[in-house]
Amino acid sequence: MELILNSLIEALADGKWHHLTEISAKAKPLRKVSITNLATSLHLLSEYDFIELGEEPHFILEARINPILQAFWRKIKWIERAEKEHRIFKPNLFLG
Numbered sequence: 106m107e108l109i110l111n112s113l114i115e116a117l118a119d120g121k122w123h124h125l126t127e128i129s130a131k132a133k134p135l136r137k138v139s140i141t142n143l144a145t146s147l148h149l150l151s152e153y154d155f156i157e158l159g160e161e162p163h164f165i166l167e168a169r170i171n172p173i174l175q176a177f178w179r180k181i182k183w184i185e186r187a188e189k190e191h192r193i194f195k196p197n198l199f200l201g
Contacts, residue, residue: 108134109146117156117170118178124167 116131117123129135129143138146144165150156155174159167170178 109138113146113150114178117168118175120170120175122159122167122169125165128168
């Protein structure tokens, strides 16, 4: 489930509206998920205001990331890249 949620956020990270079929095709882990499960995961993210949904009465057509989560996601990605490139100090918290 974690991989699916991360993939969903990554697919929506540009802040634009994306159609459900486009989201499904964007990341390899999402291609294996049924449209029903994808819609359920999107609903879960929308319940906590992580994303916005463009809905018809009975189904989801499109989604986009919440601007606050988008900014947070960009910071996380920047930190991950900086750690990979050894540009920031990452203390070992498990040293006794």
